[in-house]
């Protein structure tokens with residue numbers, strides 16, 4: 088990393104003097120230019136950097152600009168930035184999907200062939216370091232104003248166990264009792280009804296999207312109805328269509344069921360098994376045994392998934408529905424793997440869902456599918472678009488939730504942070520420090536010295552009213568305090584991310600404001616600049632270094648690590664790399680390592696427990712008595 092060049096005080100003052108001489112010409116402009124010069128001098132001074140850190144812009148070549156919707160740090164140290172269609176309907180319609188790979192070591196940028204629209208998918212690292220990506224966008228939303236024909240989901244029901252599967256051709260007309268007609272948009276097959284040995288019959292059903300044959304309001308059906316299938320020779324109550332409503336209301340984004348592995352070695356996507364359900368805005372969370380649970384999302388026709396969760400097995404590379412784990416959460420729920428193998432839900436989520444279902448934080452027991460709520464969260468109705476993090480070190484099992492707002496486009500936003508200790512006899516949230524401003528979409532990043540960078544976000548929904556919060560703080564879990572750091576210069580609201588780099592810096596990218604001005608009249612533009620934060624620990628002089636050590640380690644094992652002056656090493660941490668989107672990063676965690684000096688290095692012990700330290704690739708950092716971290720040494724933990 089090259090430190091940004093600092094402006095000498097002489098030049099800053101000279102600028103100030105020159106501009107003062109010109110005050111008579113244009114006083115307000117000149118005064119502000121002088122202020123800028125002094126501010127620039129201040130933020131570039133060594134003393135300032137040593138206490139508040141420093142922000143700098145990443146120089147991204149023009150042809151490599153992408154809409155950063157998802158970001159993950161690969162075991163190669165490169166940052167995978169996935170845009171897919173990037174919330175740009177034109178790109179979606181043109182079938183243009185993007186992924187950018189950036190190498191912080193060489194500053195090399197590379198565009199990656201992106202086979203389908205991973206915009207708003209879920210992702211998580213597998214034990215072998217490949218990134219599993221599942222879901223995404225099958226169709227963009229349609230606003231009511233753009234809808235001419237009433238439409239919706241028709242369920243074709245087969246009540247008869249006799250005969251084989253029935254094919255309903257594309258374009259088949261279904262008629263409501265009142266005469267309204269709808270056409271199927273694709274062919275579907277309906278199985279015969281199931282019949283038990285005792286003779287109990289259960290109807291089978293298949294969903295299909297239908298559109299009204301006739302234009303306008305009159306063709307809509309606003310109530311539940313049974314529809315007759317034109318041309319069917321079967322009795323009316325044997326084979327029929329059923330829909331709750333077929334209207335010209337807004338149609339939400341449709342989810343995709345595709346899934347891929349991104350291989351850090353080949354730098355390519357590899358298609359794997361489809362999910363059992365299509366998902367838009369799902370959370371993928373790694374389990375204790377290395378499998379992955381996919382939760383929530385909007386389905387193939389934009390409906391909230393009602394509790395249908397499924398598991399990916401990395402051995403067979405297949406997805407399987409797990410009806411015994413039926414539980415409903417809003418989209419992108421923040422679910423963290425606990426040492427027990429259960430999942431802790433902090434209450435954070437982003438996007439869609441019922442106002443009442445699945446909003447309360449608690450512990451989800453995956454053995455018996457029970458859910459134990461935890462009390463004490465303040466502003467419990469403002470968990471949407473909040474940030475959540477497993478505070479370092481992970482052994483302490485303390486979690487923080489920060490900011491967030493009311494559901495949808497609610498004007499409510501909170502500056503609350505609350506912390507919960509799951510080791511307590513009766514875990515409950517207790518107040519953390521207030522954020523300087525109420526904020527949605529705060530980016531929260533664990534650093535190797537057991538702190539959390541809290542930066543960006545906006546007070547309004549998607550930055551409405553020019554409400555991006557240009558602030559950065561460091562949270563210290565030991566003192567429960569926030570300390571103000573240097574200000575970022577780029578706002579980060581909806582569709583923004585931040586993650587820890589192997590060299591100790593923090594990269595921030597993305598932001599998708601609805602509007603470009605305070606009056607909310609000019610459409611916003613996706614923010615493509617990337618800004619990088621160097622915390623104060625990078626300005627404390629010499630950093631410790633790791634000269635070598637094993638690349639593959641096992642839980643419970645003690646291994647030797649070559650370091651700079653071993654007596655100066657004060658802590659060692661294994662930090663799991665981030666995979667983040669929509670303020671949701673259930674991957675990042677920092678695990679404390681016990682160690683003793685041994686010759687030109689230290690003997691470090693990898694803790695036990697796959698729930699604490701799930702198999703996979705980690706960054707091993709050592710930190711000295713000044714709090715300065717080394718660069719990371721990558722290890723694979725099994």
Ligand SMILES: [Cu+2]
Pocket residue numbers: 207582669
């Ligand atoms: Cu999104």
